[in-house]
Amino acid sequence: MNILLTGGLGFIGSHTAAVLAGEGHEVVIIDNLCNSQRQTLGSLEMIAGKKFPFYEGDVRDLTLVKSILQDHQIECVIHFAGLKSVAESGVDPLKYFDNNVGGSITLMEAMQAANVKKLIFSSSATVYGIPQYLPYDEEHPLSPMNVYGRTKLQVEEILQDLSRSDPDWSIVCLRYFNPIGAHESGLIGELPQGIPNNLMPYICQVVSGKLPHLNVFGDDYDTKDGTGERDYIHVMDLAEGHAAALAFTRDHKGWEAINLGTGIPYSVYDLINAFEKSAKQAIPKMVKERRSGDLPIYFAKVEKAKNLLNWEAKRDLQLMCDSSWKYQQGAKR
Numbered sequence: 001m002n003i004l005l006t007g008g009l010g011f012i013g014s015h016t017a018a019v020l021a022g023e024g025h026e027v028v029i030i031d032n033l034c035n036s037q038r039q040t041l042g043s044l045e046m047i048a049g050k051k052f053p054f055y056e057g058d059v060r061d062l063t064l065v066k067s068i069l070q071d072h073q074i075e076c077v078i079h080f081a082g083l084k085s086v087a088e089s090g091v092d093p094l095k096y097f098d099n100n101v102g103g104s105i106t107l108m109e110a111m112q113a114a115n116v117k118k119l120i121f122s123s124s125a126t127v128y129g130i131p132q133y134l135p136y137d138e139e140h141p142l143s144p145m146n147v148y149g150r151t152k153l154q155v156e157e158i159l160q161d162l163s164r165s166d167p168d169w170s171i172v173c174l175r176y177f178n179p180i181g182a183h184e185s186g187l188i189g190e191l192p193q194g195i196p197n198n199l200m201p202y203i204c205q206v207v208s209g210k211l212p213h214l215n216v217f218g219d220d221y222d223t224k225d226g227t228g229e230r231d232y233i234h235v236m237d238l239a240e241g242h243a244a245a246l247a248f249t250r251d252h253k254g255w256e257a258i259n260l261g262t263g264i265p266y267s268v269y270d271l272i273n274a275f276e277k278s279a280k281q282a283i284p285k286m287v288k289e290r291r292s293g294d295l296p297i298y299f300a301k302v303e304k305a306k307n308l309l310n311w312e313a314k315r316d317l318q319l320m321c322d323s324s325w326k327y328q329q330g331a332k333r
């Protein structure tokens, strides 16, 4: 199929581009490089052994997006382009609503005008909010606790309304849990700008000597070892989940939300222990206050993805840490 990846040079988009190209799809990428680098395109081309048509541009540019859809006879769009910092979204909510919600609306308009009606959207487990029960299934009430999460929920709702208005649409909202890890080649991975907010990139920078120690945000939660537990998923499993969703859209009409996780929660200490094995060195750490807005534990119910997409995560925590470490050792920044 001819597929457009918005935000395709970012962390998840680039791994998905590698998987889709490997399956023989024609992948076109638009990215404004606000949180990625052009050099990722070269790395991707090395992995795939072919060139990708690339547009440095913004999904809010209706004319540009429409012309890409038409010129490349795009059949499906995977919409990764978005801003993802929970902290920044609270400080600058309009920037987040403009980019994440406004950008998605412009994309939908362009798709409607070009008669492209298959869309896979990057949503997040953050749409669920405080767990009323665990694991979160897709029917769990939606009540995001931050602006970033509200932008994701709003886009999901707009997409649902769009599919109700026109039954030709096939829309899949993938609710990602905590993606970590990197491509097995070590050529692409997660490249956060500045000091990372998330656990895995922070650990990578501590182990490579860029940061002095890891802050463990709370060891007094009601969890197995007192630290926060999350459903970490290897980014290559996540990328393969997109390939499965793409296959699903061939015969599907309507709107679906589907969790992509492993269903297994790991603690901060589990991740540290696994990473220490990968890097063969101890990770200096200091226990700090809980981080405001953090939940003690959440993880996915994964049956819907198994049933509808015939997909499940295969890679374990050690492989997530090994691949992150391999990428970190070669990463230039």
Ligand code: NAD
Pocket (backbone or CB within 6 Å): 006, 007, 008, 009, 010, 011, 012, 013, 030, 031, 032, 033, 034, 035, 036, 057, 058, 059, 060, 079, 080, 081, 082, 083, 084, 099, 103, 122, 123, 124, 125, 176, 177, 178, 179
């Ligand atoms: P990322 O920042 O690495 O990738 C997003 C890409 O989109 C970047 O390359 C950025 O330059 C581009 N972009 C942003 N706004 C754009 C715009 N208006 N026009 C064109 N390009 C634009 O993030 P990621 O981790 O790869 O996440 C991809 C998507 O998945 C995001 O929508 C994110 O909110 C969502 N998501 C991510 C996570 C996670 O933990 N990484 C979890 C849940 C959901």
Ligand code: UD1
Pocket (backbone or CB within 6 Å): 086, 087, 124, 125, 126, 148, 177, 178, 179, 197, 198, 199, 200, 202, 214, 215, 216, 217, 218, 227, 228, 229, 230, 268, 291, 292, 293, 294
């Ligand atoms: C965060 C976002 C979430 C987003 C996800 C993407 C918040 C409140 N939530 O989730 O919306 O979808 O990233 O992956 O920001 N931790 C430390 N030290 C650190 C960093 C993290 O101990 O330096 C702990 C956290 O307290 C948490 C766990 O590690 O228990 C995972 O944190 P993180 O990687 O930031 O992910 P989430 O908080 O799950």
